Every structure is written in structure tokens, then in C-alpha cells.
Amino acid sequence: MAETRVALVTGGANGIGQSVAARLARDGWRVVVADRQEARPDHPARCVEADVSDEAAVSALLDGVRREEGRLDALVSNAGFMVRKSLRDLALAEWNAVLGTNLTGTFLLVRAAEAMLRAAGGAVVTVASTRARQSEPDTESYAASKGGLVALTHALAVSLGPDVRVNCISPGWIETKGEALRPEDHAQHPAGRVGRPEDVAALAAWLLGPESGFVTGAEFVLDGGMTRRMIYAE
Numbered sequence: 001m002a003e004t005r006v007a008l009v010t011g012g013a014n015g016i017g018q019s020v021a022a023r024l025a026r027d028g029w030r031v032v033v034a035d036r037q038e039a040r041p042d043h044p045a046r047c048v049e050a051d052v053s054d055e056a057a058v059s060a061l062l063d064g065v066r067r068e069e070g071r072l073d074a075l076v077s078n079a080g081f082m083v084r085k086s087l088r089d090l091a092l093a094e095w096n097a098v099l100g101t102n103l104t105g106t107f108l109l110v111r112a113a114e115a116m117l118r119a120a121g122g123a124v125v126t127v128a129s130t131r132a133r134q135s136e137p138d139t140e141s142y143a144a145s146k147g148g149l150v151a152l153t154h155a156l157a158v159s160l161g162p163d164v165r166v167n168c169i170s171p172g173w174i175e176t177k178g179e180a181l182r183p184e185d186h187a188q189h190p191a192g193r194v195g196r197p198e199d200v201a202a203l204a205a206w207l208l209g210p211e212s213g214f215v216t217g218a219e220f221v222l223d224g225g226m227t228r229r230m231i232y233a234e
């Protein structure tokens with residue numbers, strides 16, 4: 001019998017990461033979640049509290065996977081957050097914190113996981129954003145971090161291939177907080193609705209699986225068509 005594949009999902013205590021972890025567990029993966037927040041007690045993964053922007057914490061996290069699971073076939077680098085502040089009010093510490101988690105975290109994770117991922121012939125999925133390519137005001141650190149992550153994805157794909165495939169999902173609006181959505185929120189999307197965490201999980205599952213074997217270094221925009229829509233003021 002083939003050994004159970006192991007996946008590490010960062011930021012998996014909530015939102016998109018939680019949905020990715022649940023989907024992979026349902027698909028038969030052994031899942032480890034790393035988050036700086038505690039996960040729900042009924043979470044279907046082994047949950048580790050770790051800050052992905054902290055080099056020592058990432059190193060300890062991957063040592064733990066090596067010790068406990070003994071292999072790593074997939075990494076979903078999903079942990080991320082946004083600071084919305086005017087340029088004038090954005091402190092250097094805040095800029096560094098956003099870059100530290102959203103961009104540097106992926107570098108630290110993949111570097112620490114490289115040997116296990118290569119040994120397994122594994123795959124990495126990074127989670128960027130449509131904000132890598134378009135912006136609202138006051139989102140400089142987030143946009144820069146996600147643009148960097150798209151570039152880091154193709155750099156890693158070239159360095160780690162052919163052993164490891166590395167792809168990026170850039171979600172648009174994914175409702176994760178259970179907020180009430182208005183009909184116009186859905187209607188503005190060419191797909192007719194706002195995205196769900198399960199939409200990201202389904203694409204991640206495919207990108208980590210054997211059917212995407214010819215796909216690497218790619219960015220998948222998952223936004224219900226929003227960024228394809230041309231908008232002029234009336």
C-alpha cells in the first residue's frame with residue numbers, strides 16, 4: 001500500500017487555509033497546520049503554533065514534520081495578512097511585518113522543507129492575491145508582498161524543478177468571515193458570485209495532485225472574472 005502523503009498548510013487555523021486543510025484531509029492526506037493562532041480543537045490536522053516569519057520557528061516546525069510525519073509531499077504557503085494604512089502613517093515595522101509573513105515566510109518555509117519536498121517529488125502552492133497586479137489606495141505593503149510572492153513562485157519553480165513543482169493561486173474576493181453579502185457583491189463578478197474558501201481548496205488540491213504534473217511556475221487567478229472586467233465611471 002502506498003504511504004499516506006503529508007501536507008503542511010500555513011495559516012490553516014482559519015479561512016482559506018482551514019478549508020484547504022479540511023479538503024486535503026478529506027482527500028486522504030495527512031495534514032499538518034501551522035498558524036500563529038490556536039486552531040479549533042476539532043481541526044482535522046495536527047496543529048502547530050508557529051509564526052512563519054520567524055526563522056527559528058520555521059526551522060523547528062519542519063524539524064517536527066521530519067520527526068512526526070517523516071516526509072513532506074506538499075506545502076501550501078497560505079499564511080498572510082493585510083495592513084491598510086496611508087503611506088504617511090505606515091510604519092517601517094508594519095511594512096516589514098507584512099513582508100515578513102506574506103513573502104519572507106514562503107522563502108523560509110521552502111528553504112527548510114526543500115530536502116523533504118525533493119525526496120517526495122512534492123509540490124508547493126503559494127497563495128498570493130489579485131492585489132499583486134491591481135490596488136486600492138493604502139495597501140502598499142500588501143500589494144508589494146503579493147507581487148513579490150508571484151515572482152518568488154516562478155523563481156522557486158525553476159530552482160527546484162524537476163523534483164518539486166511550485167505554483168501560485170491569486171484569489172480575488174473570497175468570503176471567509178461569514179459577513180452578509182449584498183446581491184451587488186455577487187453580481188459584479190462575471191461568475192455571478194463572491195468566492196468561497198472551498199474554491200481555493202479545490203484548485204490547491206488539483207495543483208498538489210498528479211493530474212497537474214505539467215504545471216509549474218504558474219499563477220492561477222481565482223477571482224470569478226473580476227479582474228477581467230473593464231470598468232468606466234458612468
Ligand SMILES: NC(=O)c1ccc[n+]([C@@H]2O[C@H](COP(=O)([O-])OP(=O)(O)OC[C@H]3O[C@@H](n4cnc5c(N)ncnc54)[C@H](O)[C@@H]3O)[C@@H](O)[C@H]2O)c1
Binds near residue numbers: 081082171174175
Ligand atoms: N480572503 C480573501 O478575499 C483573500 C483574497 C486574496 C488573497 N488572500 C490570501 O489568502 C490567505 C488566507 O487569507 P484568509 O482570508 O483565509 O485570512 P484569515 O485571516 O482568515 O486567515 C489567515 C490565517 O493566517 C494566520 N497567520 C497570519 N500571519 C501568520 C504568521 N506570521 N504565521 C502563522 N500564521 C499566520 C492567521 O492567524 C490566520 O489564521 C492570505 O495569504 C491572504 O492574503 C485572501
